Amino acid sequence: MFRFGEPLYLYLLLVLPFLVAFYLYSNYRRRKKLRQYGDPVLMAHLMPAVSKYRPDVKFWLMWSALAMIIFMLARPQFGSKMETVKRQGVETVVALDISNSMLAQDVTPSRLEKSKKLISRLVETFNNDKVAMIVFAGEAFAQLPITSDYISAKMFLESISPSLIATQGTDIRGAIDLAMKSFTPNEGVGRAIVLITDGENHEGGAVEAAKAAAEKGVRVFVLGVGSPDGSPIPVEGTNEFRRDKDGNVVVTRLNEEMCREIAQAGNGMYVRVDNTNNAEKALNAEINKLAKADVETQVFTEFDEQFQVLAWLALLLLAAELMILNRKNPLFKNVKLFK
Incomplete structure (x- = not known):
């Protein structure tokens, strides 16, 4: 059986859509200001080191890492042992x-x-x-x-x-x-x-x-x-x-x-x-x-913590976000992974 040991932390997931909306709005404002300085095509030639896609990749990596951390805080668990217990009920x-x-x-x-x-x-x-x-x-x-x-x-x-x-x-x-x-x-x-x-x-x-x-x-x-x-x-x-x-x-x-x-x-x-x-x-x-009398019920009495997998995923996502620079690296100018 799967459960969350601290399900209240899952309410933090409600913050994630607002972060996306804020990021998209910030991008819109930034592009609008750039257009006030001149033609976007010309500006791109004047700033050859600026990457169009790297900031987006960095944001989504950070966003995914935050989601993993929230799930980790909620303590995902899998039941590992079932026992028959007696409880008062009808x-x-x-x-x-x-x-x-x-x-x-x-x-x-x-x-x-x-x-x-x-x-x-x-x-x-x-x-x-x-x-x-x-x-x-x-x-x-x-x-x-x-x-x-x-x-x-x-x-x-x-x-x-x-x-x-x-x-x-x-x-x-x-x-x-x-x-x-x-x-x-x-x-x-x-x-x-x-x-x-x-x-x-x-x-x-x-x-x-x-x-x-x-x-x-x-x-x-x-x-x-x-x-x-x-x-x-x-x-x-x-x-x-x-x-x-x-x-x-x-x-x-x-x-x-x-x-x-x-x-x-x-x-x-x-x-x-x-x-x-x-x-x-x-x-x-x-x-x-x-x-009410004793009612026998099969329940999980032991749960194994599963947060370790999420912690490693969050760590890898954060490491990848740190390794990606906002600007193009001249050492990798011939690599077309990001424009």
Whole structure:
């Protein structure tokens, strides 16, 4: 595993674009002043020792050396040893509805995009916890096995879209059943299923599945995304809306009654997701109430410093910058490396 021991130093990289801009502006001012003295071609003949390209080469060498030094200060490291450690945490399986109805835009920017942002912020609050991710429509499959790798969890979010599942529909029961199989066998760990859907359940058994999960100590929280008033479903890549076989625009509505029934059966809580952060706050508060137990996690415990390579590169770049003169060296007048 790669990491930076002092990542705050990476903010110094923001200085580099300003250095480039300052250098380019200085060159512009210098050329402008030279033109005030006379014709540039004539001036070049009057100053035969002046190199056109050497100052640029020296600048970029110095600029690259500075970049290497900044990365060196951030202490790049590679993990060299993995150990199993125990930490206090909970296990959460997020089941995300990716049926076509989640493309509706009654929640900004859409039901699906709002849900993905909510999951991303939820993962950011985890500390020593484990998370798994399931996506479902007409069927369900595991997008991410249960893990403490929050970076991977957020990366997987980016690729989620309704095109991942060819079978359309909303099989909530299948999602809950698969979520139950995703937990680790550890005893005494607080467990939760976070079901994010618009509640348009086209299959049966969702309430029964939530009740069975609650009987095993797993709480089922339901986040209802959308509006009870409904919204048309956009066709991706077009300005059209989905229509039924009779040519009428299909309107999808949030089924809050179904969502409440599932949450009640699962000994959880139902929260409606709107354009505020209220749902996120309510969910975080409930998950924090879950019993925390020892969770085994594979982590890197030893890291080898890799700054030496960057230090040598910076040293070589600085040496090259010092060896290149601003003016042409008469000893090498026949060498055409720089004009």
